[in-house]
Each structure stands twice: as C-alpha cells, then as structure tokens.
Amino acid sequence: xxxxxxxxxxxxVSPVIGVILMVAITVILAAVIGTFVLNLGGSVSQTAPQxxxxxxxxxxxxxxxxxTHETGDSIKAARLNLxxxxxxxxxxxxxxxxxxxxxxxxxxxxxxxxxxGASDTISAGSTLYAGNASDxxxxxxxxxxASETGDSSATLSKWTAPDN
Numbered sequence: 001x002x003x004x005x006x007x008x009x010x011x012x013v014s015p016v017i018g019v020i021l022m023v024a025i026t027v028i029l030a031a032v033i034g035t036f037v038l039n040l041g042g043s044v045s046q047t048a049p050q051x052x053x054x055x056x057x058x059x060x061x062x063x064x065x066x067x068t069h070e071t072g073d074s075i076k077a078a079r080l081n082l083x084x085x086x087x088x089x090x091x092x093x094x095x096x097x098x099x100x101x102x103x104x105x106x107x108x109x110x111x112x113x114x115x116x117g118a119s120d121t122i123s124a125g126s127t128l129y130a131g132n133a134s135d136x137x138x139x140x141x142x143x144x145x146a147s148e149t150g151d152s153s154a155t156l157s158k159w160t161a162p163d164n
Contacts (some may be wrong), residue, residue, distance in 0.1 A: 037148060048154035049073035053143045055159035063132030065141060065161065070142070072122035077116040077146060080156075083107045085140045088130040092116065097131045104132050136161045 007038045049151055051072030058064050067077075067082065087104040091097050092115035110116050113128055130141065146153040 003118055019030075030114050048145050048152070048156070049075050051075060051145075051156050053157035055141060055157070061096070062131055063134070063161070064094060064129055065134040065136065065159075066094075066131060067128045067141070067143065069122050069124055069126045074121045076118070077110040077120040077143055078118040079148070080110040080122055081107055081143045081144045081146065082110065082128065082130055083144055084130065086132070086135075088132050088136070088137065090128055090130050092128060094129045094131075097129055102107075111129050138163045 001133075004067070016068050051071045054068045055071050056066040056068070058066070066090075082088075082105055087106050088108070089097050089104045090108045090110070090113045092113050108164065110122060110128060111118050111120075116122070116128075138161060142152055142155050142159075143157045145156050
C-alpha cells in the first residue's frame, strides 16, 4: 500500500458515526423537551406527606372530637382538610366550637379554624377540635391532604366515632 493512496482514500466510517450521533442527539432532545411539555418531572415532588393523627371523642350534650397531629411530617395548614359525614364546626379552642355562626360543613380546611393561617404549619402536638350541637355517634372523620396544584390528594387518617 502506498502512502499517496492512503491520503487520497475518502472511504471511512466517519459518515456512519456522524449519522449515529445525529440520531442520538435528536432522541435526547426529544426526550428532554417531552418531559418539560408533559410536566413529567413536576409530579414527583407532589407526594403525600407521612403523618399520623389521633382522634379523641368526648361524649356530652354537644359531642366533639379532638384531632391531634401525633407524628410525621409537618404540613402547611392550607394543605389540610377535615371531612366528616356530618356537618361540623372546627376550632383550635374547644370553647370556640359553634362560635362561627353557622359555619359548620362536611369539609373544612384547617385554615377555617380560629387560629391557623394559610402559612401556619401543622406539626406534632398541633390540635384541632371538631363538633356541632348534636350527637356525632357513628360519624366518620378524615384528615385529607391536597397538593399545592390541587391535582392530587390523600387521606392521612380516618376515624369513626363510637355509637353511644
């Protein structure tokens, strides 16, 4: 083989490698753009917190339930709702139950109470009272978390009042 033939030979594998690289770059760009357009990465950070709530039932002329965050993640008050099978009022002080003047509902945000604001954090030891002017026997209560976007929610705790 002569050196002059080597220098003038145009046959090589570089065109094949070039095509492979162009296809690979196109596939990677399509994947990255598709992820942003479909917001596939944004839903990963929307996972439900892990928290445990205790329910303490007080039977009387006006039944009430004490809901206490026992353990787990701290959660923004605006992300938590108390749902009940019967309309209830909520407050952070038991003596304020029913003081809202007809504000009882079957689903109430923790922010609807008399002390929690939208930026407040519910952490271990935080307490909320729920009740109304009647019996809560056999009623079901749930603490429900909702994501910031409202796309997802999860029931963190569920409890049913005893039948008396």
